[in-house]
Amino acid sequence: MPRPVILTVDDDPAVSRAVARDLRREYGEHHRIVRAESGPTALEALREIALRGEQVAVILADQRMPRMTGVEFLEQAMDLFPRARRVLLTAYADTDAAITAINVVDLDHYLLKPWDPPEEKLYPVVDSLLAAWRESSDRPSATIRIVGNRWSARSYELRDLAARNQLSYDFFRADEPDGARLLEAAGADPDVLPVVIAEDGRTLVQPTDAQVAEAAGLATTASEDVYDLVVVGGGPAGLGASVYGGSEGLRTVLVESRATGGQAGTSSRIENYLGFPNGVSGDQLTTRARLQAEKFGTEVLTTRTVTALEPKGRARVVRFDDGSEITAHAVVLATGVSYRMLECPGLDDHTGQGVFYGAAATEAASCAAQDVYVVGGANSAGQAAMNFSRHAARVIMLVRGPSLTASMSHYLIEQIEANPRIEVRTCTEVCGADGTDHLEKLTLRDRNTGAEETVEASWLFVFIGAAPRTDWLDGVVARDGRGFVLTGPDLPRDENGRAPAGWEPDRDPFHLETSVPGVFAVGDVRADSVKRVASAVGEGAMAVSLVHRWLENR
Numbered sequence: 001m002p003r004p005v006i007l008t009v010d011d012d013p014a015v016s017r018a019v020a021r022d023l024r025r026e027y028g029e030h031h032r033i034v035r036a037e038s039g040p041t042a043l044e045a046l047r048e049i050a051l052r053g054e055q056v057a058v059i060l061a062d063q064r065m066p067r068m069t070g071v072e073f074l075e076q077a078m079d080l081f082p083r084a085r086r087v088l089l090t091a092y093a094d095t096d097a098a099i100t101a102i103n104v105v106d107l108d109h110y111l112l113k114p115w116d117p118p119e120e121k122l123y124p125v126v127d128s129l130l131a132a133w134r135e136s137s138d139r140p141s142a143t144i145r146i147v148g149n150r151w152s153a154r155s156y157e158l159r160d161l162a163a164r165n166q167l168s169y170d171f172f173r174a175d176e177p178d179g180a181r182l183l184e185a186a187g188a189d190p191d192v193l194p195v196v197i198a199e200d201g202r203t204l205v206q207p208t209d210a211q212v213a214e215a216a217g218l219a220t221t222a223s224e225d226v227y228d229l230v231v232v233g234g235g236p237a238g239l240g241a242s243v244y245g246g247s248e249g250l251r252t253v254l255v256e257s258r259a260t261g262g263q264a265g266t267s268s269r270i271e272n273y274l275g276f277p278n279g280v281s282g283d284q285l286t287t288r289a290r291l292q293a294e295k296f297g298t299e300v301l302t303t304r305t306v307t308a309l310e311p312k313g314r315a316r317v318v319r320f321d322d323g324s325e326i327t328a329h330a331v332v333l334a335t336g337v338s339y340r341m342l343e344c345p346g347l348d349d350h351t352g353q354g355v356f357y358g359a360a361a362t363e364a365a366s367c368a369a370q371d372v373y374v375v376g377g378a379n380s381a382g383q384a385a386m387n388f389s390r391h392a393a394r395v396i397m398l399v400r401g402p403s404l405t406a407s408m409s410h411y412l413i414e415q416i417e418a419n420p421r422i423e424v425r426t427c428t429e430v431c432g433a434d435g436t437d438h439l440e441k442l443t444l445r446d447r448n449t450g451a452e453e454t455v456e457a458s459w460l461f462v463f464i465g466a467a468p469r470t471d472w473l474d475g476v477v478a479r480d481g482r483g484f485v486l487t488g489p490d491l492p493r494d495e496n497g498r499a500p501a502g503w504e505p506d507r508d509p510f511h512l513e514t515s516v517p518g519v520f521a522v523g524d525v526r527a528d529s530v531k532r533v534a535s536a537v538g539e540g541a542m543a544v545s546l547v548h549r550w551l552e553n554r
């Protein structure tokens, strides 16, 4: 295998040589160091590397170059090597430009010049970027081929499932020659789609999520019958509990119904998570957390939905929809919240066919040079609008309220205002949708005047708040009126001020403990939680220390 490339570009020959020398000294054995002295020559080098089928792991570019700035270069480099990690070299005075650039080229890091000594300032950065690159490229997953119709909702779901689980996949349209050839070779009926062809040649017709996950090499069934801890939900809270559970010696299994990462995994850039001054993509953060949990021995099951919880004496049993179950000494509920559906005539018919809930990252590139409508006025909608603006001709944000200020962070409003491709339409709501096999038209209503307007639209992304899906806990753990799980001091008390009905232990519930002893709730699903990545992770970690107390004294 050829060594992966680390490329550095700086127009100052002395600096360019110095960076290359430092990189070669530390990384030369396992990487090929390529240096260039201008953006265009560096792009030329990248094209040649791509032609030879080699890989690029890290690109370091100086910002102030005469013919092409570092950001302009990185923007084009991303098209050639989207997974390469990107670093901008800036002088002290350029840090503002660098921070702004983070949003344009999804920068991983910026380094202030000079970086002496490299052992302290350069190598730790490159080390962590190389590790992140390896994680994203070396996932042990087989390539699966999905053949389906362009606008089929189920085909979209399978692409989304594969993308969110970092599975390597190719999508073929059944009505195009390559897709038709694949179906014929697999002996599959082109009228019964989608079809998934696994790397070992197995053909799965209209498969379930779990069948696709299995075919791609993900674990979907538990290896043991009994665990110390079952964590339900693989967002930041569940991953936090899994990392701490595993690292503290608990036999831990994490059960996730779709893809680890949860809502955070769909965020294009989390700006406020501690320790990431340049922001971090939710996918990167949570993929690393999953690997960290697995490193500590936590078993991760994907595409498995927990549908029931039953306390059985001292044991806690969780059940799946196929009737199988896992028994544990303790349970952490970390099931978060799900997007609320937008109610209006015609919209349901097009879910997954132009209408999407959440960021639907797999669709971003397909929106190239088209109009994209984004519904919602909170940070999630703002982040998505910024992300789509990199591909779309125009992003039109539809906001019910009179402005964004009440619902969106100031920094994001500034980015949106400065983005010429984003238009914000306030006091506007969607009141109708129409199309044949996919979305073609939207009807918009001005909330002040009641005036309606029909616009041509193929893409609508909805971000209108979220609600917990906890019906399966009904009658087992106490929840508030909106379905959020009550814990610790929020639990209803009996007439003596002690909690709660049916509570047996001779102590009050722990802080994150539900009305069932030994069952804890963390993150967004917990009543009155903060709805932030950091707090979700923190609660996951804290729950594990409470699990230890429960195990010691039960």
Ligand SMILES: Cc1cc2nc3c(=O)[nH]c(=O)nc-3n(C[C@H](O)[C@H](O)[C@H](O)COP(=O)(O)OP(=O)(O)OC[C@H]3O[C@@H](n4cnc5c(N)ncnc54)[C@H](O)[C@@H]3O)c2cc1C
Pocket: 232, 233, 234, 235, 236, 237, 238, 239, 255, 256, 257, 258, 259, 260, 261, 262, 263, 264, 265, 266, 267, 268, 269, 270, 271, 272, 273, 304, 305, 306, 307, 334, 335, 336, 337, 338, 359, 379, 380, 381, 383, 469, 522, 523, 524, 525, 530, 531, 532, 533, 534, 536
């Ligand atoms: C687009 C977007 C951008 C955001 N940006 C930021 C930001 O910049 N900063 C910030 O601090 N916060 C941000 N947030 C909020 C943050 O992502 C959430 O607060 C955080 O993800 C909550 O973590 P959680 O683990 O509690 O729940 P979730 O992330 O919702 O994860 C819950 C997981 O549980 C799984 N699950 C649900 N039910 C079951 C079941 N029955 N069985 C098995 N699995 C189940 C789900 O599939 C999901 O993966 C953003 C949210 C969104 C949507």
